[in-house]
Amino acid sequence: MASKHNNKIRVRFAPSPTGAPHVGNIRTALFAWLFARHHKGTFILRIEDTDTDRVVAGSVETILEALDWLGLEVDEGVKSFELQVSSQRLVSLWPTSFKKEKNGVLQEVGEYGPYFQSKRLDIYKKYAEELVAKGHAYYCFCSEERLEQIRKEQEAKKLPPKYNGHCLTLDAAEVKKLLDGGEAHVIRMKIGHEGETVLNDVIKGEVRFKNSLIDDQVLLKSDGFPTYHLAAVVDDHLMEISHVIRADEWLPSTPKHLLLYDYFGWAKPAFAHVPIILGPDKTKLSKRHGAVSILDYREAGYLPEAMFNYLAFLGWNPKTDQELFSRDELIKEFDLDKVNKANPIFDIKKLNWMNGQYIKKMTANELQSVILNEAKRSEGSHGLILGSFANAQDDALKKVVKLAQERMEKLVDFAPLTDFLRQDKLDYDAKILIPKGLSQTQCKTQLQTALDVISKIEAGDWQEEKLRKTFLDYCEKNNVKRGELLWPVRVAVTGLANSPDLFAVMDILGKKKSIERIREAISKL
Numbered sequence: 001m002a003s004k005h006n007n008k009i010r011v012r013f014a015p016s017p018t019g020a021p022h023v024g025n026i027r028t029a030l031f032a033w034l035f036a037r038h039h040k041g042t043f044i045l046r047i048e049d050t051d052t053d054r055v056v057a058g059s060v061e062t063i064l065e066a067l068d069w070l071g072l073e074v075d076e077g078v079k080s081f082e083l084q085v086s087s088q089r090l091v092s093l094w095p096t097s098f099k100k101e102k103n104g105v106l107q108e109v110g111e112y113g114p115y116f117q118s119k120r121l122d123i124y125k126k127y128a129e130e131l132v133a134k135g136h137a138y139y140c141f142c143s144e145e146r147l148e149q150i151r152k153e154q155e156a157k158k159l160p161p162k163y164n165g166h167c168l169t170l171d172a173a174e175v176k177k178l179l180d181g182g183e184a185h186v187i188r189m190k191i192g193h194e195g196e197t198v199l200n201d202v203i204k205g206e207v208r209f210k211n212s213l214i215d216d217q218v219l220l221k222s223d224g225f226p227t228y229h230l231a232a233v234v235d236d237h238l239m240e241i242s243h244v245i246r247a248d249e250w251l252p253s254t255p256k257h258l259l260l261y262d263y264f265g266w267a268k269p270a271f272a273h274v275p276i277i278l279g280p281d282k283t284k285l286s287k288r289h290g291a292v293s294i295l296d297y298r299e300a301g302y303l304p305e306a307m308f309n310y311l312a313f314l315g316w317n318p319k320t321d322q323e324l325f326s327r328d329e330l331i332k333e334f335d336l337d338k339v340n341k342a343n344p345i346f347d348i349k350k351l352n353w354m355n356g357q358y359i360k361k362m363t364a365n366e367l368q369s370v371i372l373n374e375a376k377r378s379e380g381s382h383g384l385i386l387g388s389f390a391n392a393q394d395d396a397l398k399k400v401v402k403l404a405q406e407r408m409e410k411l412v413d414f415a416p417l418t419d420f421l422r423q424d425k426l427d428y429d430a431k432i433l434i435p436k437g438l439s440q441t442q443c444k445t446q447l448q449t450a451l452d453v454i455s456k457i458e459a460g461d462w463q464e465e466k467l468r469k470t471f472l473d474y475c476e477k478n479n480v481k482r483g484e485l486l487w488p489v490r491v492a493v494t495g496l497a498n499s500p501d502l503f504a505v506m507d508i509l510g511k512k513k514s515i516e517r518i519r520e521a522i523s524k525l
């Protein structure tokens with residue numbers, strides 16, 4: 001793949017800290033990260049905080065938390081050491097273990113800093129002025145009112161909104177006078193409006209842009225801050241970025257960037273515009289479609305491993321039927337040439353399925369510790385309430401975890417799936433006690449029989465497998481259809497028409513509670 005700088009792969013995730021990181025942004029970060037890991041390159045986090053009106057305090061921390069949750073370690077740029085501690089719970093599941101090095105500070109690591117754009121204003125000013133000196137940019141003194149006037153005129157003529165080049169007519173002496181007089185100004189790109197600018201995108205292939213449609217983009221604003229365009233190009237160059245991996249929605253900006261590289265006389269990085277994630281209605285994924293903040297998925301009980309796997313599939317395809325990929329497998333398989341041009345659809349059902357698969361793959365021990373840690377981390381805020389199990393001894397809790405594991409799709413399913421174990425009195429319709437083919441009286445008799453069978457079981461034998469054997473032996477010896485005896489008992493002890501294994505449930509409930517519940521069922525009939 002063509003790239004500059006001696007084929008050293010250096011990619012950056014360059015979010016603007018404007019709030020909670022969106023699923024789409026993190027998917028793009030994940031692609032960049034996988035690409036970096038696949039090619040043994042460097043993954044850089046640069047914070048694009050030059051649009052001061054839109055900066056939201058705390059966003060950088062949330063971005064780091066999201067990257068950390070998914071195990072997307074930052075090699076260079078902005079890092080936080082404290083947050084990485086949360087990943088320790090994943091040690092058994094992830095190949096990487098994280099170390100606690102410093103407490104809660106945002107650190108900048110690397111030789112190309114600063115990595116916060118707001119700390120690089122002098123650099124952008126220098127380069128903007130360099131372009132003016134080279135004749136590729138110019139000072140513009142137009143007031144907001146004049147710009148508004150231009151916009152209105154263009155609108156009336158149904159022309160695309162573009163700066164009309166008014167300040168290009170100023171001669172050098174006039175410009176100097178205005179600058180010396182402290183007149184407010186911006187610096188604009190001076191675009192030669194003839195011809196075309198051609199992008200050879202790694203994913204999209206050749207894309208051509210008519211220069212006549214490109215605006216004389218503001219590069220440096222009157223407050224001395226750069227626009228995204230200038231800052232991104234200058235930084236991608238100075239930070240020796242080999243591949244600019246970003247979402248397709250930035251494509252309209254790319255011709256301006258390509259021209260800037262030419263004006264500066266710099267080698268260009270490779271560009272890879274990754275497809276945009278859509279909602280089920282094929283419009284861009286947004287709040288209307290449900291949660292879009294990546295950390296909301298943690299609150300909703302998704303595992304980082306599953307989210308990682310799922311996000312990798314949003315726009316990428318291994319070209320085989322395999323869907324479950326470990327992180328190492330993804331690093332091995334992922335490359336930009338397998339990224340699709342078509343926009344992927346965020347399918348929550350698929351994510352749920354995948355998360356369920358990851359839950360099933362865990363050992364009960366792993367799942368138990370993830371549930372406990374997650375309940376603790378979230379302080380119960382996302383409904384992972386363990387109730388009386390929070391203090392349960394390890395073994396007791398493990399049995400409950402095992403019982404729920406098969407049916408869990410998300411961590412938060414644990415509480416509702418095991419609620420029936422905690423309730424004092426079960427609330428269900430007596431009708432569901434009666435299996436097909438039995439009358440109410442026959443059903444009652446089966447429950448009485450169950451009480452007799454149970455009464456002969458010693459307390460020391462109250463254990464899932466022994467219970468199973470006792471009941472099944474009883475059915476065999478007495479020619480009783482298993483379903484006719486076990487169905488009502490199962491409903492009696494769980495209160496549910498669809499429930500987990502009867503003997504596992506009775507084991508957890510204990511003899512006393514099991515008997516109580518069967519008696520209660522008899523009284524209902």
Ligand code: GLU
Pocket residue numbers: 014015016048228232245246247250
């Ligand atoms: N700051 C831009 C964003 O928030 C970065 C776009 C790019 O990667 O060039 O997505």
